[in-house]
Amino acid sequence: MFIASSVLNLVSALLMITLSVVDHSKSPRPSILLSGYLFLTLFLDVARARTLFLSSDDKPELTYSSIFVAAIALKTGILLLEAQQKSRWVGWDEKEHSPEETSGIFSLGVFFWLNKMFLVGYSKVMTIGDLYPLDSSFNARPLHNKFLKNMDYSRLKGDKFGLVKVLIRTLKVPLLLPIPPRLALLCFTFCQPLFLERLLDYLSKTELDANVGYGFIGASLLIYSGLAISSGFYWYFHHRMRTMSKSILATEIFIKATEARIGTGDDSAAVTLMSTDMERIDAGLRNLHETWASIVQAALAGWMLYIRIGVPFVVPVGVVVICFIGLGIVINFTGDSQRSWMAGVQKRVGLTATVIASMKNLKISGLSITIGDFVQNLRVQELAAGSRFRKILIVAALLGFIPLLVSPPLTFAFTQRTFDASTMFTSLSFLTLLTNPLSQVFQTIPQLVSGLACLGRIQAFLECETRHDFRQVLDDINRNAGKPRVDTETLSNYELESLHSLVIKGGNFGWEADKFVLREVSTRVPKSSLTIVVGPVGSGKTTLCKALLGEIPFSEGSVVLGAKFPHVGFCDQTAFLWNGSIKDNIVGFSPHDNERYVEVIKATSLDFDLATLPQGDKTNVGSDGIVISGGQKQRVSLARALYLHSDLLVLDDIFSGLDADTEEKVFQQVFGPDGLLKQRGSTVVLCTHSIKHLRTADHIIVLGNGTIIEQGSFDKLTASQGYVQRLGLKGSSDNAASAEKMTSNKSPQESKPEMLHTTITNTSSTAPGDDDDASRQIGDKTVYKLYFKSMGWILAGCSLIFSVLFGFFTNFPTVWLTYWTNDISSEHPTHPYAYYSGIYALLQICALVSLFLLGICILIVSVERAGASLHQDALQTLIEAPLSFFTNTDTGVVTNLFSQDLNLIDTELPSATLNTAYSVFQSLGQAAVMLTSSVYLAISYPFLIGLLWVLQMFYLRTSRQLRLLDLEAKSPLYTHFLDTIKGITTLRAFGFIPGDVDKNTRLVDASQRPAYLLLMVQQWLTLVLDIVVMVLAVVMTTLAVRLHSSSGFAGASLFSLMSFGESISGIVIFYTKLETSIGAIARLKMFTENVMPEDRDEEDIVPPVQWPQNGVVELKGVSASYGAEDQPDDTSKLALHNINFTTKTGERVAICGRTGSGKSSLIALLLKLLNPTPDTAGNTIIDNTPLHRINRATLREQIIAVPQEAVFLPDGSTF
Structure with a gap:
């Protein structure tokens, strides 16, 4: 029995050496198996050593007991060496790896690695x-x-x-x-x-x-x-x-x-x-x-x-x-x-x-x-x-x-018994x-x-x-598009020749089963062309855009794309921006290309806007782009679509937030005869209510009554007795004149390209450091x-x-x-x-x-x-x-x-x-x-x-x-x-x-x-x-x-x-x-x-329910800023500067100006969403009542205002 035990101990020692060498080279942490074995046997050996000493009757037995104790000391040393962490040999960066990864059984057992x-x-x-x-x-x-x-x-x-x-x-x-x-x-x-x-x-x-x-x-x-x-x-x-x-x-x-x-x-x-x-x-x-x-x-x-x-x-x-x-x-x-x-x-x-x-x-x-x-x-x-x-x-x-x-x-x-x-x-x-x-x-x-x-x-x-993309992409153009193949027979059926980038045949599209918004839609979109989709409100323009993206849940018929790139540049009717900088929103997850970036910034006329922003394209747009205007959001969204490497763009009502001048300028620079997309040879499908651009379109699709009521070129449709002809638009010569006028009327600021480069390359966004808050430690x-x-x-x-x-x-x-x-x-x-x-x-x-x-x-x-x-x-x-x-x-x-x-x-x-x-x-x-x-x-x-x-x-x-x-x-x-x-x-x-x-x-x-x-x-x-x-x-x-x-x-x-x-x-x-x-x-x-409330102590006037009876508005040299109280003298950050005007009872007033010029800010001022500077606080008067003294909640309840974007509750309920 003694010999067998000694032989097993020898075998285990040899295996222990092998395991230690292999584990040291393969694992970043000390061997858990070896450390556990050594610790457990060491614990048992101590008890054995006590028994051996107590039972030793002669010198040989006492000598053996002493050798056994020496072996225990040696095993203890081996255990201590084996338990050492390998951090110094692994060479890991502490910022990328946790000490937990190199901790052994003892460090893990007592959570020493957390100290x-x-x-x-x-x-x-x-x-x-x-x-x-x-x-x-x-x-x-x-x-x-x-x-x-x-x-x-x-x-x-x-x-x-x-x-x-x-x-x-x-x-x-x-x-x-x-x-x-x-x-x-x-x-x-x-x-x-x-x-x-x-x-x-x-x-x-x-x-x-x-x-x-x-x-x-x-x-x-x-x-x-x-x-x-x-x-x-x-x-x-x-x-x-x-x-x-x-x-x-x-x-x-x-x-x-x-x-x-x-x-x-x-x-x-x-x-x-x-x-x-x-x-x-x-x-x-x-x-x-x-x-x-x-x-x-x-x-x-x-x-x-x-x-x-x-x-x-x-x-x-x-x-x-x-x-x-x-x-x-x-x-x-x-x-x-x-x-x-x-x-x-x-x-x-x-x-x-x-x-x-x-x-x-x-x-x-x-x-x-x-x-x-x-x-x-x-x-x-x-x-x-x-x-x-x-x-x-x-x-x-x-x-x-x-x-x-x-x-x-x-x-x-x-139990009913006596217990001790x-x-x-x-x-x-x-x-x-x-x-x-x-x-x-x-x-x-x-x-x-x-x-x-x-x-x-x-x-x-x-x-x-799961979303089912019902579209088909031409397989021999791009085999990596991840779409179903289109065989030769299908190609002949759809007659997808080199002149067409997109073909819809017998398309029925809807958001609910058996309730199609568009029916029997069949059309061909020529390659390298501008196709404009028009029609009354609710005619299905947005539905058609989503159908081209494969986003309609219920569809029949077919949609075949012949695009060179598997992705589509898309602008939604309501511009989508995530909470990040303007540059991040434009580049997105695309590879960065500075030349292309500068190109799309100029094409969308964002260069002037970026030059006026303190942080340029590093400006954070906030949640839902709340920091910038509606028109700026639309143009940032358009810039993102232009930046994407794709020859097909689908744009849904991108001019809704732009003033007439900016709209015309952007249109000419992007869609015009010398525009960016014409130079690239891109195919564009543009859904819009801005009918003045129809004359520039290569192809026009008119929607109505849930289908296509007419389509063709501008000249063809104006010659027929249809929707486009009833619009009464003039020939295309006026468009060229308008474009020439826009080019000649550029403001000095807009003609300085060097401002863009300075803003893009030199502006840096430095986030303020967090103040040490002792309450985070001590409560x-x-x-x-x-x-x-x-x-x-x-x-x-x-x-x-x-x-x-x-x-x-x-x-x-x-x-x-x-x-x-x-x-x-x-x-x-x-x-x-x-x-x-x-x-x-x-x-x-x-x-x-x-x-x-x-x-x-x-x-x-x-x-x-x-x-x-x-x-x-x-x-x-x-x-x-x-x-x-x-x-x-x-x-x-x-x-x-x-x-x-x-x-x-x-x-x-x-x-x-x-x-x-x-x-x-x-x-x-x-x-x-x-x-x-x-x-x-x-x-x-x-x-x-x-x-x-x-x-x-x-x-x-x-x-x-x-x-x-x-x-x-x-x-x-x-x-x-x-x-x-x-x-x-x-x-x-x-x-x-x-x-x-x-x-x-x-x-x-x-x-x-x-x-x-x-x-x-x-x-x-x-x-x-x-x-x-x-x-x-x-x-x-x-x-x-x-x-x-x-x-x-x-x-x-x-x-x-x-x-x-x-x-x-x-x-x-x-x-x-x-x-x-x-x-x-x-x-x-x-x-x-x-978070300090927007209400102020001086707002002590609660006007009667009938107010304002006359609607007389007076602004006398009013300046305003979204941070007016913090920096009242910083004119570079004023949203409105020295505004003077008066409206009389019954007048209908139109506020005009380029996107980002302050139209929304003026409305915000009248609703007390924008703070006037302290020195002009009393210069805004409505019906002989100083605006700065009117209770804000009452003001907004009694002035009927419709925001630029509608608010819809998640479940469709009302309140």
Whole structure:
């Protein structure tokens, strides 16, 4: 046996050398297998060495024992060398790789790799750049590719849990990795009651063996350190799986949004899926493995309990079964309440996003207050729907606590036998192991069901009909266009000769099934020609444009393209611009070509506009291009189409926002005989209401009555008795004269090309640095005051009282059991069995009632009150914000406040509040109970409290910032998502989808960094607290053994210790969660405090309802700027300068000027959206009333104004 063991040790040593060499050259981290093997065998060798020395009787055996110890020392050195990180040899850039990637089993097990980030978070205000990058296994693109390999959309439909199955197949390894450490955690958990049983039996003896006592001290160290390490590894692997699943789902939702056909579903639904539903899924996954582990634990605990108390063990099992049946009934209502709640969230968030993007137009229309009331009403309805779901959670929680609180008194009542301290507390320990996990399962199942319901919503979205591009592209011109082939027979049928770039034959196009907008459309568009499509409003021009792009959901007939390039330059009727610079919007995802860029800037007459902008083409256009005028937006959109390398352009009503002079100039420079597109030989389809350009067209298509009523050349159509002839247009000679006039009338500014080059090459955009905000590190305690004030001080006080009562009623029964066992086991009991069991049951029931009342106060009443109040304050701030706020603030940032932050206030914040209160008073009660075994333990309490205080101070400075960075990192993701949904037609036409998807994957990866690291630092804290509990366990065991404590009080103390670790972890974790989730309120508070309302104190005039009766408007030398109050003397930034005019009653006034000249700004001035300079504030008068003193809301309600762009609500509803 000895020889065989030595041979195996030799073989393992040789294999260890080979494994070490191979692993060192192949893996960036120390060998986990080798390090684990060395550590485990080293631990066992120490025990062997002790045995060898104790059993050594002669010199040879003593010599062998000494050599064995030397081998242990050598193995320790090998282990230390093997555990060294390889950062110095790998040579990785720390900015691109996380230290996690080079960490070994020990660094991962104790989260040592996070320490550097903690130091950074403690010493400074962190930014995204200060965070560790995620390792490559989290990258969204590889995870998406892996997901696609397992995804079969044909099998997904009809399978209720199809998406769940695909996720399991995709993440099967990360999903299985937490299982081994969870099983180890289960083993160490069961070691606690067994250890308690043996220790209490040992203490009950009259004489104690010191060596056995030392064994108990060592056992306590081993058990509680094993709990800490196994728990750390379990949650480490589980959090990695959660992060990967979020990355996959966020990417799939976005990609599906880029593939779905127009009109498939509500755009706000996709936004809600990306935000609220994702959070609900993550919450459902939080305790995924706890479900099966808790069932296993309960089964084993029931068996252990049967061994000790016999048949009465069925009492707690029966209670559990009854509660499970009750939970099953409750779960039936979970799905419907969840869907109702999510539908309410979706409706409110979608409407809020629309309101934020359209605030300028809403203010112009005087509807901002009305829409604000409408949104607030939706918020109240949403909270009511959420309360129904939270009531189910409370019932589920109560069903979970009933076995924990009711089972012990019922079990002891049915047992009817005398228990000693050892049997009592051991049985109570196993009862806790039986019922406590089930209470967690009961609370987890509704969240899991909620997560599954949200996954079902995502699956339904992924199953939505994908856009089908019915167009055909000539295959022999471009084989890489990705379109169906067109064979020779088809070509002959369509007679697609070299003279034609596009052919439509028998086309029927519509947005609803069997309801075609255009019927029997057949036409040929000549190559290198200008085809103009005209017709009355609603005749189908936009539908025809979308048909040429393959975007019509219902079509018949055929559309064949003969383009040289696979993409189409497209300008939508409403110009689509994303939140970026003018240059970024023009270049998009196309390769940069400076010569082509300058060419299109000149052709669209943007050179003059860029020269007047302080930052030139680096100017950020804001959300929906709110910073620039309508005409400028149209020309930036046109410039993007011209910049694209394509010989086919489809332009929908691009002149709607341009003045006559600019329109004519742009038309001649782009479409004229010497225009840019003529020089390129491009084919253009232009839909327009500007009929004066018809004479320039090579081909004209006239739509009417849902079909083509005539088509042909201008001369042909004017000669016939049709639509074009009835327009009364003159010959083409006038057009040339007009073009010559436009060329000769160029302003000096417009004839300076060098200004363009200077602006483009020399202008730089420097973003101001973020001010160090100490509150991001240390927090803002006034936020708590705002939170409690929003819920009501009386309600907050009641919550505190119920928390204290719950802490008392859950801990005092443990002490009561000590009195019970001491009295019953005595020769002359003071009270009967029923006395103790009755009071014990009463205390447990009181705990249950106090928990119920606490849940009602915090999860129901406070959520409805605080949620409505905080939303109302934020919404009021948004409605009253000046226009400059919307021009300078990203839509995604504000949408995030009303989506992600309010979701936290509704879900995580009340949960964290309740759990923090529960943990604090539960821990205080347990600490008091543990003192009953030895008052000397109280000496450690001040040190424990001090340690916890220092720990939370050190920890919170980082975790709080990570939570805020987590919230902020999602804003760019939401902004990009909203921009993509709005401009999906343009992005698909341009072929920008691959680049847009790549951008989204980068944003997903960036948003995951703070989220993942926040989970890791939370687990670091749990590990540290588990180590603190380990120290307390060792100290308590040492005191009990050395002082020979009473077995009854020692049992009560050690039983409380079993939950004390979880409780103090809960204090710091839930308080940390409270601190980080209350960051949502801090952000709303900052929003309401920092965004100054546009109303002023001097606006004290509320005119009568009949005002203005006469409509007399006087402007006397008025100058105005969108930032007039900040820089009143900076004339270079004035939108209006020295305006003088007067209108009389009944006059009809037309305001003219080139695009960007200030027409919209003048209207904005009259509606007080634009601020006059302080020295001219009183120079605007309407009906003898100074404009600067009129209440803004009343002004906009009583002056009828129609904005340049109409506002449509997401669901088509009115208000």
